[in-house]
Amino acid sequence: xxxxxxxxxxxxxxxxxxxxxxxxxxxxxxxxxxxxxxxxxxxxxxxxxxxxxxxxxxxxxxxxxxxxxxxxxxxxxxxxxxxxxxxxxxxxxxxxxxxxxxxxxxxxxxxxxxxxxxxxxxxxxxxxxxxxxxxxxxxxxxxxxxxxxxxxxxxxxxxxxxxxxxxxxxxxxxxxxxxxxxxxxxxxxxxxxxxxxxxxxxxxxxxxxxxxxxxxxxxxxxxxxxxxxxxxxxxxxxxxxxxxxxxxxxxxxxxxxxxxxxxxxxxxxxxxxxxxxxxxxxxxxxxxxxxxxxxxxxxxxxxxxxxxxxxxxxxxxxxxxxxxxxxxxxxxxxxxxxxxxxxxxxxxxxxxxxxxxxxxxxxxxxxxxxxxxxxxxxxxxxxxxxxxxxxxxxxxxxxxxxxxxxxxxxxxxxxxxxxxxxxxxxxxxxxxxx
Amino acid sequence: xxxxxxxxxxxxxxxxxxxxxxxxxxxxxxxxxxxxxxxxxxxxxxxxxxxxxxxxxxxxxxxxxxxxxxxxxxxxxxxxxxxxxxxxxxxxxxxxxxxxxxxxxxxxxxxxxxxxxxxxxxxxxxxxxxxxxxxxxxxxxxxxxxxxxxxxxxxxxxxxxxxxxxxxxxxxxxxxxxxxxxxxxxxxxxxxxxxxxxxxxxxxxxxxxxxxxxxxxxxxxxxxxxxxxxxxxxxxxxxxxxxxxxxxxxxxxxxxxxxxxxxxxxxxxxxxxxxxxxxxxxxxxxxxxxxxxxxxxxxxxxxxxxxxxxxxxxxxxxxxxxxxxxxxxxxxxxxxxxxxxxxxxxxxxxxxxxxxxxxxxxxxxxxxxxxxxxxxxxxxxxxxxxxxxxxxxxxxxxxxxxxxxxxxxxxxxxxxxxxxxxxxxxxxxxxxxx
Numbered sequence: 001x002x003x004x005x006x007x008x009x010x011x012x013x014x015x016x017x018x019x020x021x022x023x024x025x026x027x028x029x030x031x032x033x034x035x036x037x038x039x040x041x042x043x044x045x046x047x048x049x050x051x052x053x054x055x056x057x058x059x060x061x062x063x064x065x066x067x068x069x070x071x072x073x074x075x076x077x078x079x080x081x082x083x084x085x086x087x088x089x090x091x092x093x094x095x096x097x098x099x100x101x102x103x104x105x106x107x108x109x110x111x112x113x114x115x116x117x118x119x120x121x122x123x124x125x126x127x128x129x130x131x132x133x134x135x136x137x138x139x140x141x142x143x144x145x146x147x148x149x150x151x152x153x154x155x156x157x158x159x160x161x162x163x164x165x166x167x168x169x170x171x172x173x174x175x176x177x178x179x180x181x182x183x184x185x186x187x188x189x190x191x192x193x194x195x196x197x198x199x200x201x202x203x204x205x206x207x208x209x210x211x212x213x214x215x216x217x218x219x220x221x222x223x224x225x226x227x228x229x230x231x232x233x234x235x236x237x238x239x240x241x242x243x244x245x246x247x248x249x250x251x252x253x254x255x256x257x258x259x260x261x262x263x264x265x266x267x268x269x270x271x272x273x274x275x276x277x278x279x280x281x282x283x284x285x286x287x288x289x290x291x292x293x294x295x296x297x298x299x300x301x302x303x304x305x306x307x308x309x310x311x312x313x314x315x316x317x318x319x320x321x322x323x324x325x326x327x328x329x330x331x332x333x334x335x336x337x338x339x340x341x342x343x344x345x346x347x348x349x350x351x352x353x354x355x356x357x358x359x360x361x362x363x364x365x366x367x368x369x370x371x372x373x374x375x376x377x378x379x380x381x382x383x384x385x386x387x388x389x390x391x392x393x394x395x396x397x398x399x400x401x402x403x404x405x406x407x408x409x410x411x412x413x414x415x416x417x418x419x420x421x422x423x424x425x426x427x428x429x430x431x432x433x434x
Numbered sequence: 435x436x437x438x439x440x441x442x443x444x445x446x447x448x449x450x451x452x453x454x455x456x457x458x459x460x461x462x463x464x465x466x467x468x469x470x471x472x473x474x475x476x477x478x479x480x481x482x483x484x485x486x487x488x489x490x491x492x493x494x495x496x497x498x499x500x501x502x503x504x505x506x507x508x509x510x511x512x513x514x515x516x517x518x519x520x521x522x523x524x525x526x527x528x529x530x531x532x533x534x535x536x537x538x539x540x541x542x543x544x545x546x547x548x549x550x551x552x553x554x555x556x557x558x559x560x561x562x563x564x565x566x567x568x569x570x571x572x573x574x575x576x577x578x579x580x581x582x583x584x585x586x587x588x589x590x591x592x593x594x595x596x597x598x599x600x601x602x603x604x605x606x607x608x609x610x611x612x613x614x615x616x617x618x619x620x621x622x623x624x625x626x627x628x629x630x631x632x633x634x635x636x637x638x639x640x641x642x643x644x645x646x647x648x649x650x651x652x653x654x655x656x657x658x659x660x661x662x663x664x665x666x667x668x669x670x671x672x673x674x675x676x677x678x679x680x681x682x683x684x685x686x687x688x689x690x691x692x693x694x695x696x697x698x699x700x701x702x703x704x705x706x707x708x709x710x711x712x713x714x715x716x717x718x719x720x721x722x723x724x725x726x727x728x729x730x731x732x733x734x735x736x737x738x739x740x741x742x743x744x745x746x747x748x749x750x751x752x753x754x755x756x757x758x759x760x761x762x763x764x765x766x767x768x769x770x771x772x773x774x775x776x777x778x779x780x781x782x783x784x785x786x787x788x789x790x791x792x793x794x795x796x797x798x799x800x801x802x803x804x805x806x807x808x809x810x811x812x813x814x815x816x817x818x819x820x821x822x823x824x825x826x827x828x829x830x831x832x833x834x835x836x837x838x839x840x841x842x843x844x845x846x847x848x849x850x851x852x853x854x855x856x857x858x859x860x861x862x863x864x865x866x867x868x
Contacts, residue, residue, distance in 0.1 A: 003670055022670040024636060024829050042591075042638040069829040073670070098670075099800065101829040125825040128635035137637065141591040148582070157476075157575040160840075162859045163597070163645050164610070164621075164660050166866045176598070178621065179611050181649070185866055187598075187612065187621075194859065197868070201562035202458060203571065204476040210644065211597050215615070226598050236437055236456040236507070236532075366533060387868035391559040395458050395503040395535040425596045425628065432600045432619055434631070434821035 001073055001096065008043040008263070012080035012087040019078055021046055021090070024129060025070045025101075026110060028063065035063055037092075039074060042134060044263075048074055049081075049089040062095040069101040069109065069126070117418060124425060124434060135264035136421065139257055140410050144209060146256035147230055147406075150249050156205040156232065161194035163187060163211065167384050174215040176225075187213035190403060192335065193388045195233040196364060199399040200391035207232045209406065219429050220308075221418040222356050224407060226427040233401035239347040239363035242400040243323055246351055246359060247277045249404075250321065254413065270414055279351070280322040282314075287324050290317050303328050308356075315354030324350045334374040336362040351404070353412040361402025368392040435507050435530065442477040442697070446514035446521040453512055455480055455524070458563060459504045459535075460544060462497065469497055471526075473508060476568060478697075482508055483515075483523040496529040503535040503543065503560070551852060558859060558868055569698035570855065573691055574844050578643060580690035581664055581840075584683050590639040590666060595628035597621060597645065601818050608649040621647035624837060626769065627822045629667040630798060633833040634825035641666045643840065653863050654742075655852040656790050658841060660861040667835035673781040673797035676834040677757055680785055680793060681711045683838075684755060688847065704848055713785070714756040716748075721758050724751050737762050749788030758784045768808040770796040785838070787846040795836025802826040 003022045010019060023041035030036075037048040052060050066072075076090035106122075107115055109129035120127040127133055148158070164180060165188045175186040188194075191208050198206050212229040234242060254274040258265070265272055282290075287306070291297045294313040300306075306314070306324075329338045329346040336348040347363035365371045371392055372382050382389060407422040420426040425434060437456045444453060457475035464470075471482040486494050500506075510524035540556075541549055543563035554561040561567055582592070598614060599622045609620040622628075625642050632640050646663040668676055688708040692699070699706055721740070725731045728747040734740075740748070740758075763772045763780040770782040781797035799805045805826055806816050816823060841856040854860040859868060 022831065040636070042636055071829045071831045098832060099830050102827045105828055106824070123824075125631045125634040126828060128632075128637065134636060137593070138591060141593070144592055145582075145586065148579075152579065157572060158578055159571070159575070159858060160645070160662050162660055162861055164647070164861050164866070177613050180866060181651075181863060183866065197559045198562075198858070200559040202474070202476055202568060203562065211594070213598070217615075226596055228594050390540070390557075390868075393536045394539055394560060395505045396533050397456065397505045398532060424593060424632070427596055427598050429615060432598070432614060432617065434824075 001075055001094070003073070006043040007039075007041050007046045007086070010046065010078060010086070010088060010090075012078075014078045014088070015080040017078045018075065018093070019090070020073060020075050022073050022098075023071070024109075025066060025068050025072060028066065028068065030063065035060070037063070037072075037074075037095075039072060040129070040131070042138075044131070045085065047084050047086070047089045048076060048092050048095075049079075049084075050092060055092060059092050059095050062097060065100075066097065067101045067103050069105055069129070070097055071099040071101075072097055117420060121420065121426065121431065122434070128424070132267055133421075135261075135267045136410070136414060136416070137424065138264050139261045139414065140406075140422065142257055142261050143253055143410055143413070144406065146253040147209065147249060148207075149256075150252040151207045151232065154205070154245060156207040156234075157203055159195070159198060159203065159206045159208050160210065161188070161191040161198075161208060163213070167387070176213050176215045189214050190229065191231045192333075192403070193385075195231055195401060196335065196399065197388065197391045199233055199235045199366075200394070200396045202235075204235045205233070217429055221420075222408065222411070224419055224423065224426055224428060227423075228406035230404040230406050230409075231401070232404075233399060235397040235399045237398070237400045239325075239349055239361065239400045242361050242363070242402055243281075243325075243349055243351075244278070246361065246402050246404065247275075247279045247321070247323075250351075250358075250409075251275055251277050253409070257413065268414060272413070275321045280318060280320070281325050282318070282322055283326040284324055284328065284345075285326065287314055290314055303330060305331050311352065311356060315352065315356075318352075319354055321354075321358075322352050324352060332362065334378050334380060335364050335371070337365040337370075347400075349402075351402070353408075355412055356408060358408050358412065359402050359404040361400065363398070363400040366392065366396045366398050368396070435509055435528070437507070440477040441473075441475050441480045441520070444480065444512060444520070444522060444524075446512075448512040448522070449514040451512045452509065452527070453524070454507060454509050456507050456532075457505070458543075459500060459502050459506060462500065462502065464497065469494070471497070471506075471508075471529075473506060474563070474565070476572075478565070479519065481518050481520070481523045482510060482526050482529075483513075483518075484526060489526060493526050493529050496531060499534075500531060501535045501537050503539055503563070504531055505533040505535075506531055551854060555854065555860065555865065556868070562858070566701055567855075569695075569701045570844070570848060570850070571858065572698050573695045573848065574840075574856065576691055576695050577687055577844055577847070578840065580687040581643065581683060582641075583690075584686040585641045585666065588639070588679060590641040590668075591637055593629070593632060593637065593640045593642050594644065595622070595625040595632075595642060597647070601821070610647050610649045623648050624663065625665045626767075626837070627819075629665055629835060630769065630833065631822065631825045633667055633669045633800075634828070634830045636669075638669045639667075651863055655854075656842060656845070658853055658857065658860055658862060661857075662840035664838040664840050664843075665835070666838075667833060669831040669833045671832070671834045673759075673783055673795065673834045676795050676797070676836055677715075677759075677783055677785075678712070680795065680836050680838065681709075681713045681755070681757075684785075684792075684843075685709055685711050687843070691847065702848055706847070709755045714752060714754070715759050716752070716756055717760040718758055718762065718779075719760065721748055724748055737764060739765050745786065745790060749786065749790075752786075753788055755788075755792075756786050758786060766796065768812050768814060769798050769805070771799040771804075781834075783836075785836070787842075789846055790842060792842050792846065793836050793838040795834065797832070797834040800826065800830045800832050802830070
């Protein structure tokens with residue numbers, strides 16, 4: 001029988017209607033004359049109530065041998081029942097077992113037996129069944145949709161750039177090599193160079209949401225070797241324009257999730273606060289002055305990149321989303337443009353959540369000769385970047401953009417302990433399966 | 435000066451208004467006392483008219499040394515002018531040169547000098563500037579948006595599955611190997627196994643639009659080694675349900691593009707016809723009966739896969755989108771479910787455009803033991819698929835789905851000769867740059 005309703009679509013007002021539900025056996029409670037079957041679908045739980053004298057014998061008999069987490073289809077009458085968790089119960093006229101689950105289960109999807117993250121990830125297909133984990137991925141889908149809707153409303157075209165590339169974006173750091181027929185190639189660590197070339201191509205404002213690959217040997221709660229990057233690049237724009245679009249994107253996404261994922265947020269116990277725009281702009285130098293108050297950051301000097309400890313200290317001091325701007329040129333990527341008034345400072349920015357960095361961006365160097373000098377200053381060979389540099393020789397507009405980590409956005413929004421909880425099948429230093 | 439308008443947003447009714455436009459110098463025509471500067475942005479062309487006596491000298495002087503394809507910002511007054519191509523011309527009060535283009539150009543973006551596809555792809559950042567090529571990628575962005583909007587309206591959640599995997603989806607065929615730290619891994623050729631695991635996870639209806647990688651040594655006009663796949667999987671659904679969703683998606687996308695990309699379609703000279711649903715269902719056996727009429731397909735027997743010649747012949751005979759159903763089990767993937775009444779035939783389908791195959795799908799085998807038998811019948815080792823098979827042991831709903839090639843969808847919709855024209859930076863047997 002074909003499903004007529006998801007759990008969320010059945011209301012007490014449908015008293016007397018016949019419905020067909022599909023789902024997993026979340027729980028069976030048999031009290032002799034009365035049995036309850038709790039059925040779970042993507043949207044929630046439903047209580048199937050079986051007063052054994054009133055329900056056909058062949059339906060009651062289906063309970064025998066029915067294991068937890070088996071898949072069933074239930075045809076039932078809706079009965080308004082104030083005492084039931086959703087205000088209704090279902091009185092079955094037919095139960096069809098579509099897939100019988102083996103036991104014991106590798107994991108308990110009701111969440112009553114807590115499990116380590118590694119155990120959960122090993123049995124991810126069952127772990128996701130837990131309503132709290134399902135909620136995370138329903139929110140992720142909504143979050144990505146909100147990002148797209150907002151960027152599209154701002155005139156950005158969606159693009160797809162190659163993941164297999166011949167050259168490293170930032171010159172050899174941490175790339176996974178591929179055998180590409182008889183040649184060596186690499187997995188792209190960022191769409192950076194390609195989205196910039198799209199500015200030369202006249203695409204004007206573009207975005208891409210796709211996988212990026214970094215062969216870094218991190219083993220932290222905020223790093224992944226395969227992640228999803230939200231990349232934006234804007235022509236005829238400054239880093240200020242890019243920051244404005246970024247903060248507005250974040251605020252839009254929070255509001256969208258708050259409005260559209262009420263049930264999931266409640267399940268996760270999250271009282272989502274939409275961050276107020278504009279976000280605070282903190283100069284790198286000001287940030288360093290704050291960090292100096294932390295004895296554990298005593299060794300950090302002007303010109304150093306921020307350590308995790310420094311990020312945490314700063315985050316606690318600021319307490320909300322903020323930008324760090326006016327970075328020392330030397331510690332930013334070669335494609336950042338330095339300030340005209342003081343070339344030792346550049347037009348790069350980081351968007352920070354109190355817990356961690358979410359995004360990096362900059363006004364880009366769009367002048368060919370200056371870009372070549374930037375490469376040389378970092379001991380990178382302009383010859384290896386010819387395919388990219390050529391795009392700056394025949395009319396390249398000023399442009400700016402950013403890359404935002406989708407998993408970190410979700411992790412910080414939902415206060416997830418580990419970034420791996422924000423990915424269906426994480427890839428890290430040791431994990432390559434499932 | 436900040437842009438106030440794209441070309442498409444300036445109307446004759448704005449006569450007298452001051453606007454700021456940004457774009458590329460598409461053409462310069464200097465007739466002595468009168469000069470025309472045609473400026474191009476993503477949305478079209480604009481005519482800047484300079485009667486030299488009426489325009490400030492410093493503005494006229496900017497024309498000297500201004501090369502084609504340089505990037506400019508022009509502040510100008512709108513003047514309604516029935517003779518101008520868009521019904522208006524712009525009288526400039528300020529021209530700022532933002533980026534001067536070198537010459538000669540590696541390619542002519544006005545399209546007046548035709549170029550080979552390879553030459554075009556080598557200088558892709560200029561090739562895309564041609565309004566016809568820009569139009570293809572504006573339509574691509576709209577097409578992908580339409581797919582997402584439709585699938586979202588049908589209750590599908592967007593997911594992201596790993597591109598780096600330990601095992602081949604279909605057992606060793608044509609994979610790119612990666613060095614993943616000290617191990618060997620592969621680029622995923624399809625999200626197939628992962629989206630099926632999401633059915634066991636209770637995600638119910640999912641889709642993913644992302645890169646897939648195939649190390650096949652094709653050199654045809656319809657194959658790519660890195661492509662974009664639109665993948666869908668539906669729980670509690672049959673192959674008939676999956677086909678219905680697929681044909682409705684295609685019809686929705688055509689209608690959306692027709693409604694939202696009128697200007698681009700006109701530029702490409704496409705009179706887009708929205709295909710009528712339901713599409714014809716042709717049994718594999720019926721297809722073979724038609725193909726037998728083609729002397730060039732004389733060697734094709736029942737049980738063979740269709741050759742390109744056979745697809746072309748069939749496509750000409752049918753003349754519109756159609757499904758081929760009821761395939762011989764032996765030539766379909768192990769995860770297709772065979773028919774109960776005749777196990778030599780399976781519940782797989784292909785969606786065909788008269789020019790080529792667009793999509794493959796099936797009702798999947800959701801029964802663990804039958805799936806293991808399917809693997810063994812194809813000499814695949816169930817041990818290598820343990821991470822996937824486990825998901826079938828603890829409650830797996832019946833499910834069906836499909837994968838649709840985004841580039842082929844665009845190629846056939848816009849009647850592009852070569853699939854490479856549907857990708858910004860194609861990857862093939864010989865091309866790895868730019």
